[in-house]
Amino acid sequence: MSPRGEPSSDPLDLVTGYQGAAIVGTAVELGVADELADGARTPEQLAAAIGADPRATLYLLGAMAAAGLASEAGGGAFELSEAGSPLARSHPDSVAQIVLKEWFFYGVWAGLPQAIRDGHAGIPPWRERLGSDQAQSLTFLRALDDLAARFGDELPDLAGLESGGTLLDAGGGAGSHAACLAEAVRGLEPTVLDLPEAEQVLRERHPELGFLAGDLDEPRFGRPEGERWDHVLLANILHDHPPEACERLVREAAALLAPGGTLLVYEWVIDESHTGPPPVATFALMMLLENEGGRTHDEQAIAGWMRDAGLESVEHRRGGGPISVLRGTRPA
Secondary structure (H helix, E strand, O other): OOOOOOOOOOHHHHOHHHHHHHHHHHHOOHHHHHHHHHOOOOOHHHHHHHHOOOOOOOHHHHHHHHOOOOOEEEEOOOOOOOHEEEEEEEEOOOHHHHHHHHHHHHHHOHHHHHHHOOOOOOOOOOHHHHHOOOOHHHHHHHHHHHHHHHHHHOHHHOOOOOOOEEEEEEOOOOOOOHHHHHOOOOEEHHHHHEEEHHHHHHHHOOOOOEEEOOOOOOHHHOOOOOOEEEEEEOOOOOOOOHHHHHHHHHHHHOOOOEEEEEEEEEEEEEOOOOOOOOOHHHHHHHHHHHHOOOOEEHHHHHHHHHHHOOOOEEEOOOOOOOOOEEEOOOOO
């Protein structure tokens, strides 16, 4: 299901969906797609290149062909199909980083029954994983950047910034959303604030952006007293946290605004029934599994935190996708 798609309601389609995910994840993790991007390979040639069993490799290639990701090239060889070509890291529109992100969480989702029983996440928070497995954690940031490039085009219209000025993208990771806004808003001067390790990915993906090492767990996110920004962006941050932490994050973000400045909260906003929009309802389960205390929040809660932080003219803007914007202004 794409971030903007509707899930199937057929229980058998849903329960067997893991098979396609495993085929795609294995093709990327083992480098099958990368090898085939360089030209057709027989199962024996491919197995030798990736260090795998020839018979098992044949079955994987056959399954990829059945799924439309590969095709026979003659002489017992296989090649990537047009649909399968973005699985290769070298493809200009590669989805490999997204696949690797989802492949990591493939195993985490098997723990959903336990998470429902006890209400706890199945893995440590991202900042802890950054210390224990930095490679996977930075792959996560690259995948988020690729997802934003494909599905984040509504942000500028939803943000409604009519003029430039300074913008702090707090917890902005690779800089995906700051870069999107900078391209759309003339005169905007964006800076990303995140943990120091995130700068590596930002320099790979959006080197034109400024970067500040900071920490959302610290007062003012680690920024000095008296520093003010025309705009502050909290993009896909609140769903990682329980309500009391979100209230603090919104308060700290609002305190960084100059008089008349704008706080933008770009977030998966659930309705009060917790049944829609459908992609957001599914996303709520993802947050349960990924983040201790993670959840989706409704409009009333987020708008309330913004007003409690002293912001005025709070409004909620929805587009056609699942992520919307709440914006508020610090009194002049």
